[in-house]
Structures are given as structure tokens and as C-alpha cells.
Amino acid sequence: MNRFEYQQAKLAEDEQFVSKDKAIKLYDGDEKTAYEDGEVVLTTHRLFWGRPGEIARGSTTLCLQLQYIVGLDEEVASSFVFGKKKRLILNLRPLLPGKLPGPMENSTAHFVKLSGRHGLDPAFMQAIRGTLEARIWLIPGDASGSNASPSRENAPRIQLRTGIGGIERAIEAKQKATDDSIAIAFQDLKALMAMAQDMVSISKSISSKIRERKGEISEDETVQFKSYLMSMGIDDPVTRESFTSNTEYFKSLARQICEMILDPMEEAGGMMSLADVYCRVNRARGLELLSPEDLLNACKFLDGPIKLRTFPSGAMVLQLESQDEEIIAKEVGEKVEEAKSLSVEDLAKILGISILLSKEHLLAAERLGIVCRDESIEGLRFYPNLFLR
Amino acid sequence: MADFDWPWEYNFPPFFTLQPNNETRTRQLTVWNNLTRNYYKHRNQSSLDINEDSPLFCNNALKRRLPTEGRLAVMEHLQGTGHAAPLDKRRTNWQVYWHTLDEWAKIIYDWSQRTGQTNSVCTIYEISNGDNSVGEEFHELDQDVVLKALKLLEEQGKCELMLFDDSQGVKFF
Incomplete structure (x- = not known):
């Protein structure tokens, strides 16, 4: 009982109310005391006992620092008058230096008992157990727990490495690492x-x-x-977000493609396959990439100097309006004439165009009767059309 | 037999590919038509098997051969101009006429009139292999072809075919 102090019933800064019970008698060891029929209030740091109303008024009451309690026991008392009831035994550690004066300075008992007239409220017993386990008074910076034992504070925390718990912890750590690296990757992208x-x-x-x-x-x-x-790059790529209708989007996309591709198109001889256009456009756009479908749809809206053209074979190209099939066919015819015969690959090399376009050129020349074909096991070659001369 | 005089197209590789361009193809098939007739006249043959790799369809020096569909196209072109007829339903065996049957009929009839064979009977063998026809174009002509030509004449009422025991005879009017 000598661990009790006189203290004002007032919560410290980081102290919180936990639970309370009424009609409690205190025992010093096994001896009854004069402290009967009082109220107990449990906080995260202390246990108060006061006469009814005292604690509510905030007057000076008996107070036990929770750090003194090392264990809890229960005792069942039975009497003919009262029937069975439980008492709570608080086992206490020896006195610590710096204790404030209390109701009893000397005591041989190392425990106190709480006894209620009708037993103790189970909720209160539960609360006191939980509070003792939580040991909130050990957290530093805590006014009333400033004299907490340093040895407990520094108790080493043993890391569990085995068992299911250990495995779960390892998985958790791994997930966290992955999360971190993803976050870093996205930071990189933002930087880019x-x-x-x-x-x-x-x-x-x-x-x-x-x-x-x-x-x-x-x-x-x-x-x-x-x-x-x-x-x-283009500094202001047309993006889908800025348009409400597909048609509008494709139209302005078409305009931009037209502006951008006009010069390379002239260099390439007035015709470009859609694959070439796709690469060029997306390279220029940088990050706001176009899908092939969007590009194709936009190309369908092209009007002006460049237009989309579908060959009978199904191949699609963009070509300058000024591009005349007959002129190309004639040129191709001349090349074939010079070389006596040409394969699709040969012509592609000579004109510096893609194989697809080269083939379309040759087929166009064939349609116009300028060249004729020779299909053999050696492959497809084109000859000047000597039949029609 | 004197060497056959091949046309220049025979040494032009695209000649052995059926041309997709209509105009070119028409021209190509016309050349094939003439070549085939000349070749068969030169060889004095009339039966043709499409699957046979004869020098006509294969230029080994050029390493080119006309594919089957090309050969069929050539034969159908010949059929269109009356210079060939298929002998079976699968159109693999053909008869080539370097003169159309009408022309043959006229040539043979003219010959019969000229040599005074009107109203007399002669066998088909005599027409194609007899002494009287030496030097004529139809000399040593395939007898089936001669018979077909005579049947045409019969339809025109210019002769009458008669059946002997083992061969056929004809009486010109």
C-alpha cells in the first residue's frame, strides 16, 4: 500500500482515461484498510482511488503508478452473506526512489487487492489487463512515466525469423521493396x-x-x-483528350500529319507507305503516341496536297496529289529498260523506296502495259513489255 | 528435218509466264497460237498432250517452262480460233490443226476437183498418203484430221463418206 501517492486527479498531457468502477475497497496485502466504497479510475498511466465525487472534482486522491504493477491475480471470496465475488490482486514491485508521499509510508505487503461490494466489473478487469499489457507509460516524453525503468525501455526486440510468421514477414518486406522500386520507376518516367x-x-x-x-x-x-x-518533335501534338468528337479529332490530326509529312514525302519521291508514315509521325510526337487505327482513320480525312490511296492489292500509301501514276510507271519502265530486267528488290534499291512501294510501282507499270512479268523458280522479275511493240 | 525457226519471243523469259495484263496476255497468246501451229506444221504432227514437256513448252536453254494453266490458256486460245480441239473431257489431249478444219475441207475439195476425182471413190489413206497427193499440204496429214475435214464436206453436200470393212472411203461430187 506504500506505493500509493497523493496526487491530483487530473490527466497529464499524453494520459488518457481508460475505465472506471464504483464501490471499491482497497486491501493492503490481506489487511482491510479504511479506503472503502470509493471510485477507481484507470488511465493509461495511473490508477486513482477516491471517495465518491472526489475524482470528478479533480481533488487530491490516492494514486498508483501503473509501472509498479508487475502482475495480476484473481481471488474468489465467498461468504454466507455476500455469496461469491471476485477480488483483483495487484502484485507490486519494490519502491522506486522519488516516490511522492502517500497514505501509508510503510508496508510489508507486496500486493494490494481491489474488492467491490458486488465484485468487480468484468469490463474494468479487462481494461486493466489490456492497459498493463500496452505499457503506454513506457513511451518516452511522457510526464508521469519519466521515472520509468530504463532497462525495460531498452529491452531488445527479438526479430522472429522462423515459422509462418517469419515467412509472412519476409513476403511483406519483399512487397514493400517492389512498391518502392515501382514508385522510383515512375519518378524516372516523370523526369523523362x-x-x-x-x-x-x-x-x-x-x-x-x-x-x-x-x-x-x-x-x-x-x-x-x-x-x-x-x-x-512537334511541340503541340493533337491529342484525343482535347476533342469531344472523333471526327474533329481525326480532322485536326490529319491536318497535322499533312503538315509534318509533306517535306519527307517530297524527299521520298511523292509516296510513302503507311508504315513509314506511322514511324515518322510517332517519332515526331515523342510521348503522345498514336495508335495505328487512329493514324489510319486520320489519313482517311486527309484532303489537300496529300491523300490516302489504296492499291488494288490492298496496300495503302499516302501520296502527293501531284503524283501521277503514269509518270511513275514511265520512270519505272525506263529503269527496267536500262537494266533489261528488274526484280522488286532491285527497283527498291535503285529508287531508294520500300519494297512494298517498289512492287506497287511495278504492278502499276504492268497494268499500263509498260512492263511484263516473268515468274519462275528464280522469283518474280519484270521485263520491258516487248509483246506490245 | 530442218531446224525450226523459233520466234524471238521464245527466248524472252516473260513469254513463259501467263501475263496478268489483258492486253499483254492477248498479244502473248496470239504469239503462242502462231508458234504452236507453226511448230506442229513443222513437225507434221497433230496430237498434243498438255502434260508432256515438249520443246514447244519448255525452253531448256532459258530454264523456262510454260506452267500448266498457261498451256491450257494457249490451247483454249487455239480452240477459239478453230486451230485445236480437245480429245478428252479433262482437256489434256488435244488435236492441233495448223489449218482450220474449214480450210482443210476447202483444200481437199479443191484438190479433188483439180485432179478429176469427182464422182469416183477413193480411200482416206489415198488422200493423205496416196501418190496423187504428194506435194499437197495434207500429204501425210493425220487421218483423223482428214476424216473430220471430210465430214464437214459431207455436211455441205460436197462428198459422201462410205464405210468399208477396215477403212473408210469417200466419193466427191
């Missing part, structure tokens, strides 16, 4: 996007410089620079 923005601004500044310094650098260099810029 930020860089892309920078690239676009650099290309813009270069192009404006070219405009300013016209004359200082040679025409050739200007042209080359411009072509680099073209390959570097």
Missing part, C-alpha cells in the same frame, strides 16, 4: 517527360535563333538544321 518538355523548348529556341541569324549560316546548314528540328 519533364526532359521531353525541355527538348521541345530547346528545339523552339534553336528554330527562333535560325530565324534571327538568317544569312550568318549557310543555306545548306539552315535546311539541315530544320530537318533535325522536324525529326525532334
Whole structure:
């Protein structure tokens, strides 16, 4: 009983109310005391006992620091008058230095008992058990627990490595690591996007410089620079999000494709396969990539200098409006004439165009009767059409 | 037998590929038509098996051979101009006429008139292999072809075919 102190019934800063019970008598060891019919209040740090109403008024009451309690026991008392009832035994540790004065300075007993007139409220017993297990008073920075035993505080936490618990913990750790690395990867992507923005601004500044310094650098260099810029990217790609209707989206996409592809198209001889266009466009767009379907749909809306054309074979190309099939066929005919005979691959090499286009050119020339074919085990070759001369 | 005079197309590789262009193909088949007739006239043959790799369809020096559908197209072209007829339903065996049957009929009838055979009877063998026909175009012509030509004449009322024991005879009017 000598572990009890006189303290004001007032919660400390990080202390919280847990539970309470009424009509409680205190025992010092097995001896009854004068402290009967009081209220007990349990907080996260202390246990108060006061006469009815005292604790509510916040006056000075008996108080036991929970750190003194080392264990709980129960005792069943039976009498003819009261029947059976439970008592709670609090086993206490020896006195710690610095204890405030209390109701009893000397006691031989190492435990106190709480006894209720009608037994103890099971909820209160449950609460006191839980609170003791939680040991919240050990958390540092805690006003009333400042004299908590340091040895307990520093008790080493043993890491469990075996059993199902251990395996679960390992899996959890792995998941966390994966989460972290994904987060880092996305950070990288964000950085990349930020860089892309920078690239676009650099290309813009270069192009404006070219405009300013016209004359200082040679025409050739200007042209080359411009072509680099073209390959570097479009600074404002048309994206689906900014449109409400598909038709509008495809139309403006078509306009942009037309602007962008016009120059390369002229270089390539006025015709480009859709695959080439797809690569060019997406390279220029950088991150806002187009799907093949979107590109195809946009190409269907092309009008102006470039148009979509489907060959009888089903192959689709973009070609300049000015491109005339007969002129191409004639050119192809000349090439075939020069070489006596040409395969599709030969012509592709000579004209620097894709195999697909080369084949379409030859088939067009064949349709016009300019060349004729020779199919053998050596493959398909085209000859000048000597039949019709 | 003197060497056959091949046309230049025979040494032109695309000649052995059936051309997809209509105009080109028509021209190509016309050349094939003439070539086949000349070749068979030169060889004095009339039966043709599509699956046989004869020099006509195969230029070994050029390593080119006309594929089966090309051969069939050639034969059908010949049939269209009256210069060939299929002998079986699968159209693999053909008879080639370097003159159409009408022409043959006229040639034979003219010959009979010229040599005074009107109203007299002669066998088909005599027409194609007899002394009287030496030097004529139909000399040593396939007897089946001669018979078909005579049947045409019979329809025109210019002769009458008669059946002997083992061969056939004809009486010109």
C-alpha cells in the first residue's frame, strides 16, 4: 500500500482515461484498510482511488503508478452473506526512489487487492489487463512515466525469423521493396517527360535563333538544321483528350500529319507507305503516341496536297496529289529498260523506296502495259513489255 | 528435218509466264497460237498432250517452262480460233490443226476437183498418203484430221463418206 501517492486527479498531457468502477475497497496485502466504497479510475498511466465525487472534482486522491504493477491475480471470496465475488490482486514491485508521499509510508505487503461490494466489473478487469499489457507509460516524453525503468525501455526486440510468421514477414518486406522500386520507376518516367518538355523548348529556341541569324549560316546548314528540328518533335501534338468528337479529332490530326509529312514525302519521291508514315509521325510526337487505327482513320480525312490511296492489292500509301501514276510507271519502265530486267528488290534499291512501294510501282507499270512479268523458280522479275511493240 | 525457226519471243523469259495484263496476255497468246501451229506444221504432227514437256513448252536453254494453266490458256486460245480441239473431257489431249478444219475441207475439195476425182471413190489413206497427193499440204496429214475435214464436206453436200470393212472411203461430187 506504500506505493500509493497523493496526487491530483487530473490527466497529464499524453494520459488518457481508460475505465472506471464504483464501490471499491482497497486491501493492503490481506489487511482491510479504511479506503472503502470509493471510485477507481484507470488511465493509461495511473490508477486513482477516491471517495465518491472526489475524482470528478479533480481533488487530491490516492494514486498508483501503473509501472509498479508487475502482475495480476484473481481471488474468489465467498461468504454466507455476500455469496461469491471476485477480488483483483495487484502484485507490486519494490519502491522506486522519488516516490511522492502517500497514505501509508510503510508496508510489508507486496500486493494490494481491489474488492467491490458486488465484485468487480468484468469490463474494468479487462481494461486493466489490456492497459498493463500496452505499457503506454513506457513511451518516452511522457510526464508521469519519466521515472520509468530504463532497462525495460531498452529491452531488445527479438526479430522472429522462423515459422509462418517469419515467412509472412519476409513476403511483406519483399512487397514493400517492389512498391518502392515501382514508385522510383515512375519518378524516372516523370523526369523523362519533364526532359521531353525541355527538348521541345530547346528545339523552339534553336528554330527562333535560325530565324534571327538568317544569312550568318549557310543555306545548306539552315535546311539541315530544320530537318533535325522536324525529326525532334512537334511541340503541340493533337491529342484525343482535347476533342469531344472523333471526327474533329481525326480532322485536326490529319491536318497535322499533312503538315509534318509533306517535306519527307517530297524527299521520298511523292509516296510513302503507311508504315513509314506511322514511324515518322510517332517519332515526331515523342510521348503522345498514336495508335495505328487512329493514324489510319486520320489519313482517311486527309484532303489537300496529300491523300490516302489504296492499291488494288490492298496496300495503302499516302501520296502527293501531284503524283501521277503514269509518270511513275514511265520512270519505272525506263529503269527496267536500262537494266533489261528488274526484280522488286532491285527497283527498291535503285529508287531508294520500300519494297512494298517498289512492287506497287511495278504492278502499276504492268497494268499500263509498260512492263511484263516473268515468274519462275528464280522469283518474280519484270521485263520491258516487248509483246506490245 | 530442218531446224525450226523459233520466234524471238521464245527466248524472252516473260513469254513463259501467263501475263496478268489483258492486253499483254492477248498479244502473248496470239504469239503462242502462231508458234504452236507453226511448230506442229513443222513437225507434221497433230496430237498434243498438255502434260508432256515438249520443246514447244519448255525452253531448256532459258530454264523456262510454260506452267500448266498457261498451256491450257494457249490451247483454249487455239480452240477459239478453230486451230485445236480437245480429245478428252479433262482437256489434256488435244488435236492441233495448223489449218482450220474449214480450210482443210476447202483444200481437199479443191484438190479433188483439180485432179478429176469427182464422182469416183477413193480411200482416206489415198488422200493423205496416196501418190496423187504428194506435194499437197495434207500429204501425210493425220487421218483423223482428214476424216473430220471430210465430214464437214459431207455436211455441205460436197462428198459422201462410205464405210468399208477396215477403212473408210469417200466419193466427191
